Amino acid sequence: MLQQFLDPALLASISGLDLIAKTVVNGFVAGLHRSPDFGFSQEFAEYRAYNEGDDLRHVDWNVFARTDRCYLKRYRGETNTQILVLMDTSASMSYGSHTVHKLDFSKFLASSLCYMANLQRDAAGLIIFDEDVANYIPPSTRQGQIFRLLHAIEKAEPGTRTDFAKPFIHFQNYLHRKGLVIVLSDFYADPETIVKTVEPLRFKGNEVILFHILDPQEIAPKFREPMLLVDMENPTASLEVSPEYARYEYKHKIDSHIEALSSKARSAGLDYFLMNTSRPLDEGLREYLFIRQGRM
């Protein structure tokens, strides 16, 4: 039942990203409780020997009473990770064949991820880019970070064209700690170029997840009649396209593109995930949790 709250079309009717993020994450978490394989939050993780400077509040006094040794009780939720969400706001992200545009979907996903990271007490940050960096909020666990992040996500507007090379050079400058880098984009570029641009992040010990956000009409276009298409990132370029071409040749090309990007990303140690904007958001959250768990 709660899965219905993850439907992008339903979320689009909710105003306010904080509420959307809360709805998504709470719904998702409530859904997870049914599964024994997943779990997070304040679950017991391990005992660690007390070191100087550790907070005495976390000492397990029961163990101390039995063994005369100080041990700290650690929980999963307390394993801090730095998360940086890179959100593409190029013009092509404003495309949508139904109620939720790719940018909307991207916003829902980014805000949900940030919200979940906040719950985990992870330090979450955000970079909004198109052909340049439009906004940057450094990762932090400070009070009010989540609101800064959500405000920045909400303010994001479609920009110009995508250029991975330029903003990614800046990202490397911003990233000082190892962490989790999540890239939300439609990746309208050569897969080789994309992977080569993103790859250095991986070299620095970051876990990189590529969320390839595409509209269903981009994955399998269905036109009733010949259409005159205008490129959203280059309005001067237009082309008349027949339904047959879109149905067969274009489909073949976009499939090849997705396949190439997926294989190259995986071979470079990057996690790749294709997100269809008509599908529920939990697939993205699930992917995040897999990676998050792996880091603990």
Next chain:
Amino acid sequence: MGFLAPWFLGGMVAVGLPVWLHLLRKHRTTPTPFSSLMFFERREQSSIKHRRLRYLVLFALRTLLIALIALAFAQPYIQQKLLPLARSGQITVLAIDNSLSMRADGRLDQAKRMAKSVIGGLRPGERAEVLAFGSRVQVMSEITDDHSPLNGAVDAIEPSDARTSYGELVRSLRSIAQATKQPLDVHLYSDMQQSGMPANFNDLRLNAAVKLEPHAIDSKPVANFAVENVVAPRRVYDNKKTRVLATIVGTNNQKAVRRVTLMLNQREIESKNVEVPENGRATVEFLSLEAPFGANRGEVRIDSADALPNDDHFFFSVERVEPSHALFVHETGNTRGLLYFQNALQASGQAAFVIDEATVEQTANISPAKYAFVVLSDVGSLSPTFENALRSYVRNGGGLLVALGHQSVANAKVPGTDLRVEGTSYASRELERFQAAAYLDTGHPSIQQDNRWGDVKFYQAVRVEPGQARVAVRLTDGTPLLLDEQAGDGHVLVFTSTFDNVENDFPLHASFVPFVEQTARYLGRLNDSQTNVLVGSFAELRNSKEKGAAVDVLDPRGERALSLEEAARAQNIQFTMAGFYDIRRPSGRNEMVAVNTDRHESDLTPVPPETISLWQNTAQGGPAGAGGENGEAAPKPLSLWWYVMLAVLALAFAESFLGNRHLAVDKEAA
């Protein structure tokens, strides 16, 4: 090529619909933004052109489909040349009129000669058939190519006294054409009498396979005099009161004086001269007819000396009989009913009945069986013996008239019947001064000829439960006034008021006399049989009781009209000759039936040539024989409707197939 309904071609404007759908609407392509064109290439233009071409094929199919539908509704046709060879296998039909009028001036012989000449001209293998027709059609020969039986059949045709009926001939020709499924070439030999044409010209419509070739025997109007009608009593009770009225008619004649003779049993009774005006009628009245007792053969004849002598005499049958006795029963002292009833019967001019009166007390020793009918006029209780005798009398075919008044109300039932008496209806009690007759069944024999009962005032009537009886008259309050109940073979008429001018004023009205006369004739069974009929009429020979008993019929020549087997079994006989038929029934009663020819035959005026031409045209829709005979090709419209509709069907299939393929792409896109 032409069109039977060219205004449907206006439907061609609907072609504009596919033009708009495919050509005009298509040009309005709006640019659609798409995220990236990096996976689209320029070369898909050829694909679009190919697709447009397919759409053009669909467009052409749709345009053609609509145009053909409009064309189909316009019903195109072409003139097809039909060669006369199409009439191969035709049958020559020789139809010879043998009606009464063909007796004039040897017309029938002339027709026979002409028919024989046609038979002589038949090619070997060409088949023919001979018909004789008057009011009915007789097939004189079978269809054959042998000339001998055909000539024999023509010779066998005898003149008849029947009237001409071209409608009957056409009906027979239609059925022959349908049965043989061959074209008929009909040669009609007739004097083409105008009076033989049916009232409705549509009855003359011929099949397309029938070609009519009329051969008029005598196309000139011929003057003719005839005795058109004779009015004479069927039964004579008193010779002094007998009157015979004859009508003489002239057709195509000049004003002339004719001598009219009344004859009885071949004996001349009286002769008179009468002046017959030009194309007019004259009447002659004979005031005496000394008829001896029994059946007599009457005849009125004229000395016309014209071409058709067979209509110069008119036969009538007259029977001299003694008046029958009728019993009138009333209460002692109440003779007013008898007075009015008896006077009404005498005033009718028919002395057919003699009234014997009796009081209720006197009826004990009276047998009703010897009376033609019995009247009970407001009687109280009858002696059981007489009542039983009355019931038996009615069951055996007797007639009983019961008038109900204040004396009868005391009885629970109407005397002689099982009808229940319910009470008395007084008009004054219902706040009405009187009742009137509100409903009259004019089909009832008692009121058939005079039903003017509107002014009669009924002050009192006895209410009788009608049961199964036929209600002939009802009063304004619905009370039955005259009921007719059949009991066995006889009838009981119940008049729920009296004849004494007390409970009503009916006896003072003019309608009382015809009522009494018709009731007396009905109950006394004087209306049973007809004795003056036309040639071609039928008469019933026996009723259900007379099965198996022989009925002898002598025709006008004095010969037996029926074989022995027919005499024992035949239910009816048709009178085919003019003259007197003597019918001897098993009950011992003899009837003399006078049979006359139809006087329509006396009018020898021929049908106008234009009418004959119209008649011929009913078969072909054009002048008869146009083309055909001269070996020229006759144009005939051939409708192309079916071919166009087949093309429409094929196009509809093709359009559906192609349209479905396009629709499949659209559905996937949806």
